[in-house]
Amino acid sequence: MECVPNISEGRNRKRVDAVEQSIASVPGILLLHRTSDVDHNRSVLTFAGPSLSAVEAAVRAVAKAAELIDLNHHHGVHPRLGALDVLPFVPLGELTIDHCVKLARRAGERIWTELGIPVYFYGAAATRPDREKLEDVRRGQFEGLRTAALTDEGRRPDMGGPALHPTAGAVIVGARKVLIAYNINLRSDDLQLAKHIAKTVRASSGGLPGVKALGLPLQSRGLVQVSMNITDYELTPVHTVYSAVERLAAAHGLEVEESELIGLMPRQALEMAAAAFLKMRDFKSQQVIENRIEQQERLANE
């Protein structure tokens, strides 16, 4: 089980450390990754562990973030609704998304009953179709939803409320597949072209399923970037995204300078890419020595 809390603090390192320590205080939990962004004033922590330990660590993180962060004094370019803003549970290995939905619900219940912070459910854990998308749940963010949750029946929290917590807002708890944050940098300074390619590949304008994309300038390096989130790498693998952007760039006479993985990606996505580019016939993950050893060890332990 993987869990990726997003907290509304990206400047005060000690506060992020404190939230991280509250997570690490749960036995069996492994901290995997952490990034903070000063402009966004936001940090993303990634941890893994057995299901119930992950729920416990998530609840402790919400409590610690609520203790340290007051949204009335929080400013950043990224929208946010809660001190601990978003809390997705992500299946790893053979876990199912349904299992993650159950854990998200359990975590949401505890956050309201034990901490008194209202909860919205999103993603696969959403209770209604218009709450599946995070951006729909968060519309108006902390300042706007404080009022809307009271006045608009359709914007009430799923657990608790209707009033948001006066300083910690609400937590948006969900279940989703692993998300791969992946950027491709083009040897060009033509921002319009990067935006055009982003529009062509993004799902919302009829491109690749599950892909979100933006065209951005990388001014210090004289490059442009197609910045993407791949929300379902089994449906649209990383190598499919790479090849599509490479082909579109080539059609305009441009080359790919490099690509960047932001944070983590699942092993399967990398194996799929290698097997695809090498045109491997009947490649099986168990042909990787270490995978075979792990499989045999699991069998031996059962």
Added chain:
Amino acid sequence: MECVPNISEGRNRKRVDAVEQSIASVPGILLLHRTSDVDHNRSVLTFAGPSLSAVEAAVRAVAKAAELIDLNHHHGVHPRLGALDVLPFVPLGELTIDHCVKLARRAGERIWTELGIPVYFYGAAATRPDREKLEDVRRGQFEGLRTAALTDEGRRPDMGGPALHPTAGAVIVGARKVLIAYNINLRSDDLQLAKHIAKTVRASSGGLPGVKALGLPLQSRGLVQVSMNITDYELTPVHTVYSAVERLAAAHGLEVEESELIGLMPRQALEMAAAAFLKMRDFKSQQVIENRIEQQERLANE
């Protein structure tokens, strides 16, 4: 630690099973792979385990093969010197080749003193430069070396002898890096072209370091194959081999139909291929979620 015994039996399945069982009888040993070839009359077993368990399993495999196989009645197209013919120790993970040399020597000593079968050392475990190459050690094979070991000082076993074992011959024990058996099939029936490409990429004719290559026909499928062994994938990665063959084929107007991995390959080789084809900037193996979890688990256990 990985160990890859080659035994001179590829037709009688029960005998191969018996050797496999002698290996599996050692606690901590994991059987990873097995292939048998009827024409070669030869089987290749792959197993992994802690160092001393691997030596114990190797010695048991030699004993069982010697009990069941009489080289005086063995026929196949592949050259062989012993009932258990070749016994390489291969480093996995953070193990060094020097560590494997020590284990090869230890196994060789036990094979002679406990089983009375002479031993030649090859690869990184060779005691003299003219024994580094397996094909040099095995020249003349069982029938020829029976005499040469007695009459030619330069052909004597490293441990025991000088006479070979009357039915089990001698075991060629060594240490080498992981070997990747990798074939690329071309959409063509032009065998001469496959042979030409094989010659261009193989190390012995000035091609890619550590690569052995042959051009072969795949008659049933109407394709030709460049069949390769990559003996040092860190020096010449799989993706470098693929791109070289693809480029040479394209220069003759041919396309790669597919590639095939025979047996196993190390995870690092696959990660290197994905990162190279995706042009990933600063990719680190620890960006793979499962690798990160394993690393954190190791740290937690220390």
